[in-house]
Amino acid sequence: MSDSGQDRGSKQFALNCPSPLQKDAVILLGHGGGGRLTAGLVRDLFLPRLSNPILDRLNDSAEVRGGSGRLVFTTDSFVVNPLRFPGGDIGSLAVNGTINDLAVVGAQPLALSAAFILEEGFAIAELAAIAQSMSEAAHAAGVEVVAADTKVVERGKADGVFITTSGIGVIPDNIQLGPERAQQGDAILVSGPIGDHGIAVMSAREGLEFETTVGSDCASIHSLVCGMLAAGGGIRCMRDPTRGGVATILNELAKSSGVEMIIDESAVPVRDAVRAACEILGLDPLYVACEGRLVAIVDDACAEQILAAMRAHPLGTGACRIGTVTKGTEPRVVLRTAFGPTRILDLLAGEQLPRIC
Amino acid sequence: MKFVDEFRDGGAVRICLERIRATVTQPWTIMEVCGGQTHTILRYGLDELLPPEVSLVHGPGCPVCVTPIEMIDLAIEMAGHPRIMLCSFGDMLRVPGSSCDLFDARAAGADVRIVYSPLDAVNLAERETSREVVFFAVGFETTAPTTAMAIVHASRRKLPNFSVIAAHVRVPPAMEAILASPGNRVQGFLAAGHVCTVMGIEEYWPIVNKYKVPIVVTGFEPVDLLQGVAMCITQLESGRAELQNQYVRSVRTAGNRSAQALMADVFEVVDRRWRGFDVLPRSGLGLSQRYAAFDTVHRFGLKAGRAVEPVECQAGEVLRGLIKPPQCPAFAKECSLDHPLGAPMVSSEGACAAYFRAGRLASVGSEAQ
Numbered sequence A: 001m002s003d004s005g006q007d008r009g010s011k012q013f014a015l016n017c018p019s020p021l022q023k024d025a026v027i028l029l030g031h032g033g034g035g036r037l038t039a040g041l042v043r044d045l046f047l048p049r050l051s052n053p054i055l056d057r058l059n060d061s062a063e064v065r066g067g068s069g070r071l072v073f074t075t076d077s078f079v080v081n082p083l084r085f086p087g088g089d090i091g092s093l094a095v096n097g098t099i100n101d102l103a104v105v106g107a108q109p110l111a112l113s114a115a116f117i118l119e120e121g122f123a124i125a126e127l128a129a130i131a132q133s134m135s136e137a138a139h140a141a142g143v144e145v146v147a148a149d150t151k152v153v154e155r156g157k158a159d160g161v162f163i164t165t166s167g168i169g170v171i172p173d174n175i176q177l178g179p180e181r182a183q184q185g186d187a188i189l190v191s192g193p194i195g196d197h198g199i200a201v202m203s204a205r206e207g208l209e210f211e212t213t214v215g216s217d218c219a220s221i222h223s224l225v226c227g228m229l230a231a232g233g234g235i236r237c238m239r240d241p242t243r244g245g246v247a248t249i250l251n252e253l254a255k256s257s258g259v260e261m262i263i264d265e266s267a268v269p270v271r272d273a274v275r276a277a278c279e280i281l282g283l284d285p286l287y288v289a290c291e292g293r294l295v296a297i298v299d300d301a302c303a304e305q306i307l308a309a310m311r312a313h314p315l316g317t318g319a320c321r322i323g324t325v326t327k328g329t330e331p332r333v334v335l336r337t338a339f340g341p342t343r344i345l346d347l348l349a350g351e352q353l354p355r356i357c
Numbered sequence B: 001m002k003f004v005d006e007f008r009d010g011g012a013v014r015i016c017l018e019r020i021r022a023t024v025t026q027p028w029t030i031m032e033v034c035g036g037q038t039h040t041i042l043r044y045g046l047d048e049l050l051p052p053e054v055s056l057v058h059g060p061g062c063p064v065c066v067t068p069i070e071m072i073d074l075a076i077e078m079a080g081h082p083r084i085m086l087c088s089f090g091d092m093l094r095v096p097g098s099s100c101d102l103f104d105a106r107a108a109g110a111d112v113r114i115v116y117s118p119l120d121a122v123n124l125a126e127r128e129t130s131r132e133v134v135f136f137a138v139g140f141e142t143t144a145p146t147t148a149m150a151i152v153h154a155s156r157r158k159l160p161n162f163s164v165i166a167a168h169v170r171v172p173p174a175m176e177a178i179l180a181s182p183g184n185r186v187q188g189f190l191a192a193g194h195v196c197t198v199m200g201i202e203e204y205w206p207i208v209n210k211y212k213v214p215i216v217v218t219g220f221e222p223v224d225l226l227q228g229v230a231m232c233i234t235q236l237e238s239g240r241a242e243l244q245n246q247y248v249r250s251v252r253t254a255g256n257r258s259a260q261a262l263m264a265d266v267f268e269v270v271d272r273r274w275r276g277f278d279v280l281p282r283s284g285l286g287l288s289q290r291y292a293a294f295d296t297v298h299r300f301g302l303k304a305g306r307a308v309e310p311v312e313c314q315a316g317e318v319l320r321g322l323i324k325p326p327q328c329p330a331f332a333k334e335c336s337l338d339h340p341l342g343a344p345m346v347s348s349e350g351a352c353a354a355y356f357r358a359g360r361l362a363s364v365g366s367e368a369q
Helices: A003-012 A036-050 A090-103 A124-141 A196-203 A222-229 A245-257 A272-281 A300-311 B010-023 B035-044 B069-079 B090-094 B102-107 B118-127 B144-156 B171-180 B193-199 B202-211 B222-237 B257-266 B289-294 B315-319 B351-357
Strands: A070-078 A108-119 A144-153 A161-171 A187-190 A235-239 A260-264 A295-298 A320-326 A332-336 A342-344 B028-034 B054-061 B084-088 B111-114 B132-139 B162-169 B188-192 B215-218 B243-245 B267-274 B278-287
Touching (some): A090 A161, A108 A222, A196 A272, A245 A332, B054 B171, B188 B193, B257 B289
Antiparallel strands (some): A260 A320
16 A cells, blocks of 8 residues: 555454555555555455454454364465466455365354465555455355454565465354275265366466366365255365365375275266366366365265265265275376276376477 | 367268278388377377277387487496486386486485476575586477476576486488388378477478488377377378378477477587487487586496396387387286386386286287177
């Protein structure tokens, strides 16, 4: 916020009525200094968008009343490039990502915190758009950002904005999920088409721009999880396949439970547009990130009931079964290809990189 | 998805397999030249579906794999200079040089950028006029036209700060070197469809005639590869050696004449050392006299040394089709995706990486099969 903006701040501040931002204003080092510029940024930009009774008190810690059950706590940092992409931006991603980490362990989200590392020179209008997007994502999920912090680093020492969100939630006593609970015979379910988020982000990345109809699947899935948990039990564990995609989280779960998983390649749902983009770039959709999907390992006897509950939710209409947990000889994920032979679906050594030719 | 689904169709795959089974009467060894073909074979387990008489060996057609270590050392050395911005394709950054790779160089402070097209590097040079932008150009005849186009653009825009480490190579000399080597096992080739899309197919006739081997120009999908194998086996069983084109939906006999003209203008054919092969006559593409100003080596008066490859890594034997990756003593032991010793374990088209990723280290899917 510029000097003029800061002067305006004290007079024009009003909850839920964001003050007009000076068009070309940018983040200055002083916005992180803890003084008047910082206070102006909080009052004029963050509070009007993220306002709630707990945050508005501007206390050093937020007081949150919890329900009964086991408290869970999670944290995640967001450094996406570009900051805006079809179907979302770093703000909605930071809110939904942390809510989803709470949801997949069976928790009801209670509250979020958000810490911003801002680069000197970052456009304040863009920061406002990101805060607005966080507000909308939090509102849609019925969860509030109750604590926040802002720091500014010199130009060149960050990439616009980095956001770290943390979240707390409560798992009701009757819900017991865990990555070590997958058993031989269990069904492996996915809540919808995979890879949308990763392809949407890549389509907007500098040097790689391509036209696609794919938007990010970025969304909060905790109401989908609520429906699944209410379907009568049988869920062993769930995970949201973000970084590293479905293949990576299945490997993690196989290792935690000491089981082999057989995935049927032709059963894995992938949109045509995502498949096409992956073909062009030489990527495997099984390793491409999702931000509004979940993978669930469930008791085979309950699989149909849980699938029905998933399909009854707008975020789970494309839910399907993609594989089975087997005993196997070692913890690993095996892919049965379309023609019958199998191959190991291993962890990637690094990031998937577009091919040369 | 049109032009993909029909070439991955289970029914079509079965028909090709039946044709191969009905034709084959004795053991044959066929090499697929291109790393993209190797990955399709391993990805779909096509080699497991073939009758035991048909043995596929994997060729040198991975651009990252055949780039000699001294070229990588040269790129790493260039990247270390403060004014240099070194650009290349992502896979190149992971390939180990003598002491480190380009990712290590970047972590140590070098300005190393991943680009998706050589033209991106030209645009960077135009934007960053105080920097020397060096594009590390690797690849076969498939990617060489894009490098040629980048150099023509840089020349037209009169960019004094753009140059290229030209490590492009040509496929036919490598195929000839394989056939001429004393331990050669290859009896037929599936030639690289994308290379032939650019270059056409005529330059393979002399190899067919000299060595009496069938060459089938082949695509990259499961049905393409099995059709290519079927065409090759049919020739072998009937004692014929001909040049055939399976990949007719992409490859014209004369190839892409515009791309060829561009390459002829920008490049000249030179002798080039390959990883695993030593120097192959007329196998490389260096910059022509007309564009010598854009040659990094020429501009900076560089001289590539001669690097020593790790003794335990048998990448050379893998690239010549003499052994399969699991036969290398270092495979899945000292050498893995996390700690690659040789480029075939690094590249997305490398044969060792294909075997490692597909889990061809032990029996697979015990309960599933």
